[in-house]
Amino acid sequence: MDWFAAGDYEFARQVLQRGVAACYLVGFVGAINQFPALLGEHGLLPVPRFVARIRFRQSPSVFHWRYSDRMLLAVAWAGTAVSASLVAGLPQLGPPWLPMLLFLLLWAGYLSIVNVGQTFYSFGWESLLIEAGFVVAFLGSNEVAPPVTIIFFLRWLVFRLEFGAGLIKIRGGAEWRDLTALYYHHETQPMPNPVSWFVHHLPKWFHRGEVRGNHFVQLVVPFFLFAPQPVASVAAAIVILSQLWLVLTGNFAWLNWITIVLAFAAVDDNAFRFVFRWLPSAGARPDTAIWFVVVVLAATVFLLALSYQPARNLISRRQLMNASFNRYHLVNAYGAFGTVTKDRFEVVVEGSDAEDPFEESAWRAYEFRGKPGDPRRMPRQFAPYHLRLDWLMWFLALGARDTRWFETFIVRLLEGDGPTLRMLRVNPFPQAPPRRIRARVFLYRYTTPAERRATGDWWVRTEVGLLVAPVGLAGHARA
Incomplete structure (x- = not known):
């Protein structure tokens, strides 16, 4: 044939x-x-x-x-x-x-x-x-x-x-x-x-x-x-x-x-x-x-x-992006980045084991494996491996509607849950979980070449707001 x-x-x-x-x-x-x-x-x-x-x-x-x-x-x-x-x-x-x-x-x-x-x-x-x-x-x-x-x-x-x-x-x-x-x-x-x-x-x-x-x-x-x-x-x-x-x-x-x-x-x-x-x-x-x-x-x-x-x-004028037309994901529609965000926002999750939630020096950041966090840390190569939690954190910073997973994530950090903590690069509380967790939103931008030569940093960040006020397992403590 x-x-x-x-x-x-x-x-x-x-x-x-x-x-x-x-x-x-x-x-x-x-x-x-x-x-x-x-x-x-x-x-x-x-x-x-x-x-x-x-x-x-x-x-x-x-x-x-x-x-x-x-x-x-x-x-x-x-x-x-x-x-x-x-x-x-x-x-x-x-x-x-x-x-x-x-x-x-x-x-x-x-x-x-x-x-x-x-x-x-x-x-x-x-x-x-x-x-x-x-x-x-x-x-x-x-x-x-x-x-x-x-x-x-x-x-x-x-x-x-x-x-x-x-x-x-x-x-x-x-x-x-x-x-x-x-x-x-x-x-x-x-x-x-x-x-x-x-x-x-x-x-x-x-x-x-x-x-x-x-x-x-x-x-x-x-x-x-x-x-x-x-x-x-x-x-x-x-x-x-x-x-x-x-x-x-x-x-x-x-x-x-x-x-x-x-x-x-x-x-x-x-x-x-x-x-x-x-x-x-x-x-x-x-x-x-x-x-x-x-x-x-x-x-x-x-x-x-x-x-x-x-x-x-x-x-179609109303073209769907990354859509499946059947439950078996066969012969799908693809496409990405129809729009490009012009500003980079990042959610930084922090914990504190201090009794006083207003003691700023006690707050320490959890570091994720792939997404930007510490401005001094060079971005890493992970693809083709997919860091799913890090990607969802990017969508969270863009204002994702479904945040149920993030609410549970905070609870798991307060519990000191081992499998959850192993998803992260740095657990700042290796001995015992913190009393409280908060999440702040920062605007990130790359350093200029001059800034990088002067500081060694890859990012410059500016705080723009509070996503989650300090919260503990017993309830919420407003900042």
Whole structure:
């Protein structure tokens, strides 16, 4: 069945399967480390309460059957092991049904986590990972040629991801249209990295060029992913290079990495050999089994049927950003940063063990792993790992409506809860929990190069208000 086989995409398949599996690996490891403290039986938003009010058909998950932290860890550890085997390429050495089955298990396992993860799992790259895992399941194993329909559907996924993000920006804040968005973004993005400070201080003409380049990559290049070769490979290379720039300048979990991986669906073997001239040609394969053809075509038809609403969303004036149109997170709408915040606000959480709440010298700050806190501390690199608590703190400073998790977070600090404290970089009260907790809001900005040379600081901050007045377990003490 020559029409069915994309024989020139063997190297692309290896990158797609192993790369998506690597992102699943990161996601499951993150669940092992963070889920119990955030969403477990004693978490900030406990899953048992969620599944008690939300039905399975609304949010399918194995945890509707039963939830325990032990069961969550069993699912996450199993996902980690399966992901690692796929990254190593071991199941791909077997029959085509084997990697298909394992990727579908990853999809079901991670879907079960996301669908009970509430606000801590409400990010677009969760749906992207789920969709990508489902689609690459049908790429088969090394025994068969990559199916052409799946290769092209993965290009459609990249198109929705990039073109959707470009449209969100053009339809969003004026800063994207007047080319000033990146005057601010490197400073106000959710979690800057070590390079962000330096890029922020580049000339404004450079930042205007960044915006122009972004519009070109997201609004023009995606159409060429469907062009004949070598044009499609060149288009993919442009997408990959733009994503590497985002990797270099920020912390966006695995969003940029999985986009890079998926873009390889448009890179054929000739392009790989042009760069890596020692790569061998794909060997002869047996005829593709009819059952595999039928399953892949059925999956393709199913995915194309689900594409109707995302396609309509792209051309809608009320375009949705990072939206799922079904409970299984398949064929989603993507896009981010339709507007860029121009000021950076941070919530600083502090505790005091003094009897007098007005004794300022007794207040000590809790330090988070990734978000700005101590002005002297250089921003760190964490992506592709996702620090969920730190990201929610960024949204909290922007005025997030749902703050139930933060209220519980304060209680956990007052209790000296071990799993919660292990989510933080610094616990200023290692011996015993404080008497009171408060949360202050600060306006942060990067130091200028001159200020940095003089002080060694990365940030300058100014207090702008009190988010939570001093509170203890027995009640509230107004400042």
